[in-house]
Amino acid sequence: MKGRGQNKGKEQKVQERKKLLIRIKRHKMLYLFILPCIVWLLIFCYAPMGGVVLAFKNYRYDRGIFGSEWAGLKHFRAFWISPEFWSVFRNTVVISGLKTVFCFPAPIILALLLNEVRAPRFKRWVQTLSYLPNFVSWAVVVQLMTAIFTPYGGVFNEIRKSMGLDPIFLMGEPGAFYPLVILSDIWKGVGWGSIVYLAAISSVDQELYEAATIDGANRWQCTWHVTLPGISATIGLLFIMSFGGILNAGYDQILLLQQPPNYQISKILDTYIIHTGINYGKFEYASAIGLFKSVFSMILVVLTNHLVKKYAEIGLW
Amino acid sequence: MRKKRVTALLTACALMVGALAGCGGNSTAPAESSSAGGETQKQEVNAENADAAAAEDDGEYYVDMDGTRYKKFDDVRLTMLICWVGKDPVASDQYGNEVATAIRDRIGVTVEKENVTMNEAEKLNMMFASGDMPDIVDCAYWGGTSSETTIVNKAAREGRVTDISDLVPQYENLADAWKLGYVSQRFIETELDQPDFNGARYILPKVASLNEQELGAYGVFVRGDVPEALGIDPTTIKTTDQLWDFMVKARDYGFTDVNGNDCIVATAWHNGNKITEFTQNFYEKGRSNYFLDENGKIGYRTLSDDWLNEQLFFWKMIHENVLDKECFTTSDERANEKVGNGTALFTCGRYHATIDATKSSGLYDAHPELRYVPVGPLNYRDGEPLTELVSEGTDSTPIILFPSTCSNIEAALTYLNYVNSREGRILTRYGFEGDTFEYNEDGQPRMTEEWVSRYQNNQQATRDELRERGINDLFDQCTVIGKGKELFGESEPFMGDNMDPYLKSYWEMRPFEVWPGYPIDAAASGFENYQEFAQWAFDGSTAGEYTQRAYFADSEEEAREILEEYQNYLMTNDNGKMQEFLDYMTEQYGTRDDWAF
16 A cells, blocks of 8 residues: 555646746746746855855965865854843844844835825835935944934034033934934835835735725725734744844844944944954854854754744745 | 747746856865875975076076066066955956066066955855965064955965965065064064964065154044143153043033034044053053063953053043043044044044045145144153063064965066065156156155146046056055165155155154164063963954943943953953963073063
8 A cells, every 4th residue: 555655646747846847838938037046046146055164164365265274063052152142142142133123124114104195106205215225335334323413513412402402412322322323224125125115015905905895895894904903924934033143133223323332332244244253354253143043044044934834824935 | 839949948048058157167286185294285385496496597587777687478467455344446457557578578477456345254264264375465464463464364374375484585585574673573473474374375475674664653532622722732641640630621611613513532543442541550561461560470450450450541541531431432534534523532543544634524624723743642640751662573464465375476476576676666656767766966756746746636536547557556565674765765756755744853852762772572472372362362343342331431440340351351261361371481481580470
């Protein structure tokens, strides 16, 4: 019985493979268009993965990645026992966590709000304006923030002075660091991030809105009971993927916003890599921290995927 | 249908080619590795020398105005990386410009320069790691554990840099670069001849005799109207307490800048550069980070109470709104604005920078009463007047190095030898006789009146025009031994004796002083695993993080705690290696009697 079942399974697989080949042959032009992406993915994303062995080597410029001698887990151990490990790790997780809590829902909210705008010209205007900050580099954004918040003639402190308050060095206030990170991140990314949700909203069946309206649902109830469930799959997938980047707290933004008073809460893994790894040519150490980040992120993605799949029936695989 | 297929096929191919566009191979053969500190390259270079010697009889030579012979090459093209962010652009035609053509006609070598557009340390790292290296590199080498120094040393040890120990002495215009007096004893022992280099030398320091050097003109400067308004003679300020009172009075007076905005009391240049000029009075005269304590033991300055008190003074400056709170992360451009508009009442660092900022903003000419003037100079703690202490020869310097893939080391050195000759210097800096320069009665080249007048009308446009012809096209980057004043009576074209009178008088107030003796710092490199130890013990970034955090602490107690935490970290990290190191230094102290602190 078992053998027959196995044979049947094998036959089924062969059939499926044949069907796939027939499909590919039939739509070969469309598949041809995927080819450059696959080649790109293989060359730029998969081939460099071989370089992770660098994390286990004592790298020498002349011998290259594969010729350098093995060092085992030496660099990982050096990182874990370094006095800064916990503070750097904690800061990274805190900043990323805050970004997940505040920055992740922001584009969803903006997309829902834009969906409710009935004047198409105004909607397009708002959309365009909200996309623009995405194209401004962090260097310029932080420069603007510095000009606004400087205690020496900045707009913010001029307003405070006109209200009879003393000027403050806001960019250097440790208490203001997280709000500045979150708010600037939202300002820069909310418009661009909303595109994918707007696309998802546009695919929600209009008949569902009509049915809900006939049932007496108001606009808020339509949003809550029709739009949100309609885009929940997209939200779920992006949420899972956002956990993959939990240790990517935003290197350039954080580096530029660092000020002496906030050093203790602003040192993150990426800035640590730059300082200890790249600046001194210790590629192997930088790679070890990078690999640690990747493995940790992978574990988080798998866990989140499992949980989201269990409770919301949405998953990456 | 067929058309569609062809179009689809072509589009897909184009996309694929586009995706792979950056995957070009490196046509340069990778350098042969050498675990013995570049032995292989040394052999290759010696072989080349032998070839050159053999070619001497039947080769073609160029003889310059002083009779020096240069081997003539057959149109050798070399590349040179100028590893300094923010340098002037290079001439757009690096091969065909007039100066490049003239040099090629004489010695058959052209060097095409390229500026970096990214962080210097990152560029060096990428270059050495990928093996995709130019023929010549000009970069910083500030010594010790600075990024570029660490990377260059690693590259040298790992066979990425050519050993030039046997070559440089053969080139008469370059040979002096390694001589004591041009470089210091410390530089020779701890940088040039590192024990694990096994006798090889990899770097060509760019040096100048003391007469050629410009004084750093470091100090504290105050906006001209401030002392007048407060009735204080700034030259009478000699101690930290006097300076503090002066700054507090200035803060409370209510000065405004040229735009009528409130003033900052004191600021600094990029990232708080040289704020220690405010605290010179905390220490005795010396150049070292070490001192001899009352028990005859070597101490490290950062572990002393003097250091702690100095840092607490900066805390006070921040806390009492005297020092610019943004100065530790500021850029030179922003500092220029603050000084150029007269927003900062006190500045520190180089006097040149302060004067230039006010000149380029127009404040210098439009408001002569606001021109910054020197404060003090302060005294050392023992009451001795401040001088600009220098060692006998440079301690840290920009360098030139030749990567192991240099396609023709002999041509590269011949080129540098030529541009460092008198004739080469005249050609590369002054251009062509009768056209751009003429000789004065002393036989010194001077730019023609026409060019001088153009320069006075528009410095930048004139420089740009000359650069496009190859004149002054970053040739400073190729200058190994500075000799402008010795040979031509001016440091560079157009300069003549046009030194700012304020700067000139400050040079007299704080003159050079050669600090004799054998630097105690030089003893440090003999400590076992010194490089590994130095990377954390003398890491400026970690020190900066602790100290700057302390400056912004809410209270003096908190600031003190942070600073003591750092001192404690230094003493306890790596199982108390610091104490071992200091014991070693004390041991070394007993080995000779001419130590300089």
